[in-house]
Amino acid sequence: MKGEKDNKFHAPGTLVLAFIFLGFFIALYFINWVMLSGTWAVR
Amino acid sequence: MNITQESAFRTCSVTGLRVHLPAQKLIITNAVAAVVFLLIGGILALLIALTRWEVVQLLPADLYYRFLSVHGTVMLVFWIVFFEVAGLYFGGTVLLNARLLRPGLGWFAFVLMLAGAVMSTLVTFAGGADIMFTAYVPLKAHPLFYLGVILFAVGALLAVGLFLATVIVAKKEKRYTGSVPLVTYGLIAAAIIAVFTLVSGAIVFVPAFLWSLGIISSFDPGAYRVLFWAFGHPAQQINLSAMVAVWYALATLTTGAKPVNEKLSRFAFLLYILFINLGSVHHLMVDPALSQANRIFNTSYFFYLAVLGSLIHAYSIPAGVEVAQRAKGYAKGLFQWLVKAPWKEPGFAALAVSFVIFGFIGGTSGVIQGMQVNMIAHNTLRIPGHFHATVVGGTTLAFMGLAYYLIPLMTRRQLVGKAWASAQPYIYGVGVTMLSLGMLWSGILGVPRRTYDIAASSAGVAAPAYAGSDVTLAIMGVGAVIAVIGGAIFVGIAVLTLLTGKKMK
Numbered sequence A: 001m002k003g004e005k006d007n008k009f010h011a012p013g014t015l016v017l018a019f020i021f022l023g024f025f026i027a028l029y030f031i032n033w034v035m036l037s038g039t040w041a042v043r
Numbered sequence B: 001m002n003i004t005q006e007s008a009f010r011t012c013s014v015t016g017l018r019v020h021l022p023a024q025k026l027i028i029t030n031a032v033a034a035v036v037f038l039l040i041g042g043i044l045a046l047l048i049a050l051t052r053w054e055v056v057q058l059l060p061a062d063l064y065y066r067f068l069s070v071h072g073t074v075m076l077v078f079w080i081v082f083f084e085v086a087g088l089y090f091g092g093t094v095l096l097n098a099r100l101l102r103p104g105l106g107w108f109a110f111v112l113m114l115a116g117a118v119m120s121t122l123v124t125f126a127g128g129a130d131i132m133f134t135a136y137v138p139l140k141a142h143p144l145f146y147l148g149v150i151l152f153a154v155g156a157l158l159a160v161g162l163f164l165a166t167v168i169v170a171k172k173e174k175r176y177t178g179s180v181p182l183v184t185y186g187l188i189a190a191a192i193i194a195v196f197t198l199v200s201g202a203i204v205f206v207p208a209f210l211w212s213l214g215i216i217s218s219f220d221p222g223a224y225r226v227l228f229w230a231f232g233h234p235a236q237q238i239n240l241s242a243m244v245a246v247w248y249a250l251a252t253l254t255t256g257a258k259p260v261n262e263k264l265s266r267f268a269f270l271l272y273i274l275f276i277n278l279g280s281v282h283h284l285m286v287d288p289a290l291s292q293a294n295r296i297f298n299t300s301y302f303f304y305l306a307v308l309g310s311l312i313h314a315y316s317i318p319a320g321v322e323v324a325q326r327a328k329g330y331a332k333g334l335f336q337w338l339v340k341a342p343w344k345e346p347g348f349a350a351l352a353v354s355f356v357i358f359g360f361i362g363g364t365s366g367v368i369q370g371m372q373v374n375m376i377a378h379n380t381l382r383i384p385g386h387f388h389a390t391v392v393g394g395t396t397l398a399f400m401g402l403a404y405y406l407i408p409l410m411t412r413r414q415l416v417g418k419a420w421a422s423a424q425p426y427i428y429g430v431g432v433t434m435l436s437l438g439m440l441w442s443g444i445l446g447v448p449r450r451t452y453d454i455a456a457s458s459a460g461v462a463a464p465a466y467a468g469s470d471v472t473l474a475i476m477g478v479g480a481v482i483a484v485i486g487g488a489i490f491v492g493i494a495v496l497t498l499l500t501g502k503k504m505k
């Protein structure tokens, strides 16, 4: 048990950054399609 | 002088690292060649960017295509690979406390690379190879262009072999204990990918050379494309692995960070070796030679395993910095560790900016464009927009950051203009960000890449309007000017340090 605890590290800030990145990617992914739909409109 | 003798080493008084002197000379020489090519490529970058900025349109059409061809090769192959060879020799000797096995072979490799690089650059400048980076058959260049690239690739292959042999012998001679440091491990991953890449390069350029000489009558364009991308895409994975290795090095150097889970980081490098080459197929999405199953597997499933490797590094590097900073007492709240990071240290600034541009712009655009919208993004400015975020904002900037430590360590001269070096990554970063976003956005509007005049004014046909591209191309143009200024600051610091830096004891 003790050995396991030694292996743990504490980096909560990085976890938040990872989620910011995830949110950024999701936003970008949708913006991509919205913008492309403007360029390649089906008329 | 017997190069195995202890007298062939010196001990650095600042870092305590032991430096093998014959290796040191080779490291400096390769790095100098790299910087010279960066300078050439940078000047051309400004000229072609100011041509693509439609309202400026600086160059005449023929020079635009010619300089575009030189810019691509000089930057993506010569600058990057010369610097990587310097990095390999550093990681294989200094970081392992080891000697470079055969310095003579290193010099032979260097001469081949330099001769090849100079030859193909001159031929292209002279108008013998206006065929752009990809050199797609049946576009035909002068035979000496292909010969130059082949010489360069053979030289680079020898250098990679020398590095691998050096690492193996260092282990045998017990120059270090345990497994190799993570940075060297990442460089070994890069070197392994490099062997595959450079052999593919030879396989594609040798027949092209013979074809251009007239010895072979034709070269199937489909075969060329498959072979070329067995070189062109893996080459970027060498850059990726080497860049990540440099990130780990910079994090340790500037904050004392250690990998939070070294085994996992090593595993992530392994994922690069195993899977990323298969992603090459994203360049061949409509090539009739490949089966649909091949394309789907390689560009989706296998590609994602390589992306997983990058995500592991993307987590473990900031986490390592956070742990190190918290241990120093910057433990308040979620982000004191980040706020109190050494933002004025050139290496940390380069790491942070390179990391953010690579991840937030390069990585995301690669994942989005590489697959689902591949065909819509194809041949638009979205493509250079993506890779200027990866290979310029990411790799090139990381290498610049490393150079700020490598140059003083190797030349024993104090860095000239440390304050400039601290500001440089930010200036360059702002420039490359604008350049990339301007290109990406233009590409989304449909603006093609490798096109002198998007209005097609001399063609007598109605070109699309690309509404809004006047603004996005201006963002690209202004970004290019800022990025080139940032690049010039780096070159200035490097050259001045080499020539006039104060000698350290």
Ligand code: HEM
Residues within 6 Å of the ligand: B042, B045, B046, B048, B049, B050, B052, B068, B069, B071, B072, B073, B075, B076, B080, B132, B133, B134, B384, B388, B391, B392, B396, B435, B448, B449, B450, B451, B479, B480, B481, B483, B484, B487
């Ligand atoms: C200040 C820095 C830079 C600026 C302003 C810049 C600008 C440009 C521009 C405007 C293009 C032409 C896009 C087109 O018309 O299709 C281009 C192409 C390219 N650049 Fe850069 N670039 C820079 C640095 C780099 C670096 C450092 C590398 C490599 C490490 C690089 C690699 C390439 C490649 C491979 C191409 C494509 C060539 C082709 O289409 O055949 N660039 N760059």
Ligand SMILES: [Cu+2]
Residues within 6 Å of the ligand: B232, B233, B236, B279, B280, B282, B283
């Ligand atoms: Cu690729």
